[in-house]
Amino acid sequence: MITIFLTFLKIGFLGFGGGYAMLSLIFQESETLGMTVQQFADLNALDGLIPGPIAINSATYLGQLYGGFWTALAATAAVCVPSLVFVPLYMHFEQRINDNWFLTAILDGIKPASAGLILAVALSLMLLTVFGINGLGAWRSAHLDWSSLLVLGVVFFLDAKYHVNPVWLILLAGVIGAVVYYL
Amino acid sequence: MHKNWILFKVYLTAGTFTFSGGMAMLPMIERQLVNQYHLIDRDTLYEYTTLSQTFPGVIALTNACFLGKKINGTKGMIAAGIGAILPAFVLMLAATIAYQLIPQKGVIISIMAAIRAASAAFLFSAAYSLARYNLRDAASILLALACFLLTVFNLASAPTLIVAAAVVGILLSVTKRRAAKA
Incomplete structure (x- = not known):
């Protein structure tokens, strides 16, 4: 529980630039906590179904999986700490740090970085779901799963191009999965 | 109220x-x-x-x-x-x-596999929109590419890369401010 609390404290303070920047941190940290790539993929799907910030949803999910209610609460509280620290601090010193160019500068570096980081996470999930392997190192044992590739392509297209509500896309994926099973 | x-x-x-x-x-x-x-x-x-x-x-x-x-x-x-x-x-x-509570067997395994593929698709889509709005010049494209490759080949951890990217952001901004003043 203390490990999870500290992990999410770290994620919160490094989590500049929104949910997806944090998600790549969560992906790596959750691996060290013993979470599988499957469980991470399920977390991301649940995040599409449940309203709320990605970081809060992830903290609750990991906490609940690894220690139950109180760990979930501790993880969620940890990820909230940065807001509760920086907001009063900023309000207190507002007049003196009106020129916050360095915050914008940090963000200018982190936004492009998070695009690359989240693409790497996406690739990991694709290797697992479409090729059945954990990481590029295992490429010899890769085998192509056509139905997963189809789902991935269709969902990406509908999400990136038409911004279809993720709830419908997850339902659609579920239906395809069921149909493939009975074929 | x-x-x-x-x-x-x-x-x-x-x-x-x-x-x-x-x-x-x-x-x-x-x-x-x-x-x-x-x-x-x-x-x-x-x-x-x-x-x-x-x-x-x-x-x-x-x-x-x-x-x-x-x-x-x-x-x-x-x-x-x-x-x-x-x-x-x-x-x-x-x-x-x-x-x-969901039992992991039979048709549910197949449904979950498809949902995980959808989950991967959401992340590709997120990467795509982040890239579209934030990769405007050579520096940002290089930064994104470096973060992607270093992560894929396990050469650096995400926290390290985020701190490094923040430093790069500050350095770039300082250079730009210097250039604007000169």
């Missing part, structure tokens, strides 16, 4: 009806805090919203804390903050418990 109660209620409803967090809840907040309850003016709301996106942490929560504190001090900050995170916590807790 008491200010704290209004703040709690506004952020609670906004948090319940906005998916994927972030500032998707802004229009709802604006309608209620500015138009309905007149607790804050529109310009201040937007100023703090922009500001909250530059701080580390959960953006929606930072936003709630800023406006809560502005409107009614520390008590307002706590009321708005709890309102902003409570729906996500409660709903995700219920969803995770339900998820743990």
Whole structure:
């Protein structure tokens, strides 16, 4: 529980630039906590179904999986700490740090970085779901799963191009999965 | 109605009806805090919203804390903050418990496999939109590419890369400011 609390404290303070920047941190940290790539993929799907910030949803999910209610609460509280620290601090010193160019500068570096980081996470999930392997190192044992590739392509297209509500896309994926099973 | 109660209620409803967090809840907040309850003016709301996106942490929560504190001090900050995170916590807790109860066999394995593929697709889509809005010059493209490759080949961890990217951002900005002055 203390490990999870500290992990999410770290994620919160490094989590500049929104949910997806944090998600790549969560992906790596959750691996060290013993979470599988499957469980991470399920977390991301649940995040599409449940309203709320990605970081809060992830903290609750990991906490609940690894220690139950109180760990979930501790993880969620940890990820909230940065807001509760920086907001009063900023309000207190507002007049003196009106020129916050360095915050914008940090963000200018982190936004492009998070695009690359989240693409790497996406690739990991694709290797697992479409090729059945954990990481590029295992490429010899890769085998192509056509139905997963189809789902991935269709969902990406509908999400990136038409911004279809993720709830419908997850339902659609579920239906395809069921149909493939009975074929 | 008491200010704290209004703040709690506004952020609670906004948090319940906005998916994927972030500032998707802004229009709802604006309608209620500015138009309905007149607790804050529109310009201040937007100023703090922009500001909250530059701080580390959960953006929606930072936003709630800023406006809560502005409107009614520390008590307002706590009321708005709890309102902003409570729906996500409660709903995700219920969803995770339900998820743990799902038996992993038969057709469910096949359904879950397809949903995981969809999950991968969401991340590709997120990477695509992040890239589209943030990769504007050679420096940012190089930075994104470096982060991608270093992660894929396990050469650097995500926290290291984020700190490095922040340093690069500051250095680039300092260079630009120098160039502008010269």
